[in-house]
Amino acid sequence: MQPFLIAPSILSANFARLGDEVDKVIDAGADLIHFDVMDNHYVPNLTIGPMICQSLVKHGVSKPIDVHLMVEPVDTMIEGFAEAGASRISFHPEASKHVDRSIQLILDHNCEAGLVLNPATSLDCVEYVLEKLDFVLIMSVNPGFGGQQFIPSTLHKIKRLRQLIRQSGKEIRIEIDGGVKVDNIRSIAEAGADTFVAGSAIFNQTDYKTVIDNMRSELAKVHSV
Ligand code: DX5
Numbered sequence: 001m002q003p004f005l006i007a008p009s010i011l012s013a014n015f016a017r018l019g020d021e022v023d024k025v026i027d028a029g030a031d032l033i034h035f036d037v038m039d040n041h042y043v044p045n046l047t048i049g050p051m052i053c054q055s056l057v058k059h060g061v062s063k064p065i066d067v068h069l070m071v072e073p074v075d076t077m078i079e080g081f082a083e084a085g086a087s088r089i090s091f092h093p094e095a096s097k098h099v100d101r102s103i104q105l106i107l108d109h110n111c112e113a114g115l116v117l118n119p120a121t122s123l124d125c126v127e128y129v130l131e132k133l134d135f136v137l138i139m140s141v142n143p144g145f146g147g148q149q150f151i152p153s154t155l156h157k158i159k160r161l162r163q164l165i166r167q168s169g170k171e172i173r174i175e176i177d178g179g180v181k182v183d184n185i186r187s188i189a190e191a192g193a194d195t196f197v198a199g200s201a202i203f204n205q206t207d208y209k210t211v212i213d214n215m216r217s218e219l220a221k222v223h224s225v
């Protein structure tokens with residue numbers, strides 16, 4: 001398993017020139033393209049759908065598209081994004097009536113499957129589905145907007161989840177989303193996360209490569225996961 005992955009969130013990109021923004025952030029060293037889908041129903045914001053994902057794939061995006069569904073219900077969008085070329089799809093358990101079925105739907109479409117836990121959502125949610133998951137996405141802000149502050153109690157949650165994953169004996173990634181910056185990425189990695197979503201930290205700067213390089217330098221100091 002590749003140790004650390006950086007997944008810039010295009011939520012903070014300039015949507016008027018999205019293809020160029022994605023090219024630029026891949027040139028700067030992105031491992032995944034994090035694609036936030038909001039429906040003004042599950043979360044109080046509205047963003048982009050499968051057509052935009054398909055446009056990026058046609059444009060020639062060379063890194064996997066990591067679709068984070070903040071929509072309710074989820075199953076139709078799972079199918080839409082799988083057909084649009086997504087590589088990884090995650091959803092919030094509160095938004096699906098049948099969580100196991102939605103996970104299976106992602107896997108049946110040959111995508112990697114993830115479950116997303118909000119700051120107040122218990123780890124109990126993953127207990128009976130952990131073995132089916134490729135990753136768990138821990139929200140370190142309440143979903144809906146970029147540029148929020150990292151919620152510190154998330155670190156403890158990541159540590160507990162890493163223990164559960166070790167006990168399962170499976171290689172399951174822990175992705176963290178919300179308020180990730182150069183100055184906190186190391187402590188998040190030391191808690192046990194290995195995949196880092198960062199929106200405003202990257203896209204609010206003019207030089208994306210410097211931010212990603214600085215994140216990697218911090219990650220190089222991590223002792224053990
Ligand atoms: C929030 C989204 C995040 C968002 C993170 O609901 O899921 O992916 O883009 O933005 P930052 O990194 O600015 O907190």
Ligand code: ZN
Pocket residue numbers: 009034035036068177197
């Ligand atoms: Zn996200």
